[in-house]
Amino acid sequence: MPDENLDLPGSADIFSAAQAIAERIHRTPLITSAQIDRICGAHLFFKCEHLQKTGAFKARGASNALCHLPAGTSMVATHSSGNHGAALAWAAAARGLACTVVMPDTAPLAKRAAVAGYGAEIVLCGPTLQDREAALRKVVESTGAHVVPPFDDSRIIAGQGTVALEIIEQSRARGFNPDIVLTPVGGGGLLAGTGLAMAAMAPEVLVLGAEPAGADDAQRSLRSGTHVTSQTADTIADGLRTTLGQRNFALIRETVKDIVTVSEQGIVDAMQLLWTRTKQLVEPSAAVPLAAVLEHPARFRDKNVVLVLSGGNMDLERAASLFAEEATES
């Protein structure tokens, strides 16, 4: 059972967040590809959060969190594999706040460069959640910074949920009803926020998560009903290596129907398809929902499916080497 003392956001918090952050974030486009639709046998709509400020949906949650800081806060800190760190650094800079980001030393260089580019201080640590939390504790002890967690936070979940409000508005404006909304799931901020928003605004829409089979804690948590809090994540989708947060799990079990897993090769194939057919440069994590459609076609056949392209930040050299390996194999 979820801890009854958890402060969970409600749908009203998502509406407030949408108002609070409207001036700071982009309303990202919803794009289609006739060629990918033919390949998948479904009607896919890609919500382009890789075109969001800072190149990822994380700008939504970070912006919203900074609208709800304790009075007198002059410094914020977090741990992040990259996109949340960059988003917090960006949001903090816009408000004149100091910011420190604890990052695993496995984070892509491009993500480190983005955090530094927004003027935040970077503290490197080991790759596990325990490593990150220990390093963050140290920062807080020495600086008194206010912590903005990457996903297990009511303000963050409400902020990420604003993407679902846009999906609902844009699908109505375009005259179609989504059957399924599919988001990647790592810590679960995006998925929990999307589930919460859809349950309130469009309960007929099936909300599904997609994650790498090599980091399948969310699927195991949801299917077993017991929160799995540790895993040895092994995936190229660097944004999805974290385990599900407590608040995230509590909301996901109420609002998300299922979580689908995908193979590493499936992620590379989906990313390559997105690059070549839509000409959109998305990072591996963002390709996970399309990988789910490609690897589980029967679940999506002929359906209107909205897939969140969660981000577009990566080391180009590394991404390219994935395709090079594939070209060599085929």
Next chain:
Amino acid sequence: MPDENLDLPGSADIFSAAQAIAERIHRTPLITSAQIDRICGAHLFFKCEHLQKTGAFKARGASNALCHLPAGTSMVATHSSGNHGAALAWAAAARGLACTVVMPDTAPLAKRAAVAGYGAEIVLCGPTLQDREAALRKVVESTGAHVVPPFDDSRIIAGQGTVALEIIEQSRARGFNPDIVLTPVGGGGLLAGTGLAMAAMAPEVLVLGAEPAGADDAQRSLRSGTHVTSQTADTIADGLRTTLGQRNFALIRETVKDIVTVSEQGIVDAMQLLWTRTKQLVEPSAAVPLAAVLEHPARFRDKNVVLVLSGGNMDLERAASLFAEEATES
């Protein structure tokens, strides 16, 4: 002096083309990047022809040419390093016409695959214009196909010019006046069509071409006033290795102020900037205008500059290796 017998298009042909192809092509977006603007010290607007049908502006000219075929034509043919071939194959398939494309064996695999994917027959040849023309003559002799040239053709130039009409409409809708429109130049279809349209519709706008220093026949032609018809093209911008067409030169000398050249490293840097900042996957040729702004900043400082992102078709592995080389060097 231009040959007086050349059938040159007029601005009316561009308006007719826009009407004729409206249902078949995309009206592509005009996007901006605050980060690239800061780097360049100018206001840049990118016209996204890499999001055009077939992934390149060439769909415009090919569509228009097929609206003006001799009666009874059942087969078309062309020579192309890639994007025109794919566009013609696509346009022919839509009308139930057979199509043969002569391609240099140096053309990117992705471009060959696209031509084949639209159902056209491919005939490979050597890399020079002479090689291509000889191979195409053979095809015509044996099949009687109607030739749709890649650029030196009145219908093609008028079709490519429709991009300029959209630029004018979109800049008015967005409330800004372009100071400069900058397109890549290879055979000169896009640049001649743009120059012609701007001269008629917005003569106050400066039209400039941009080409690799390793394929600078257009600059030499324009600056000397004498049509340079041969060069040893050496550039990663595979779409720009051809020499300027006769009709194209005749129009460009009347409507284009200057042609700027860029280095190979400049093309890689501009492409990397576009990939990482706009998350748009453009091919090397499409990055040439931004390379021109980066390498000649004084010419563009504080100006409103529209740059045509001409296409997005390339071998990802090859593109990636360009960035890898750069990462190793730096």
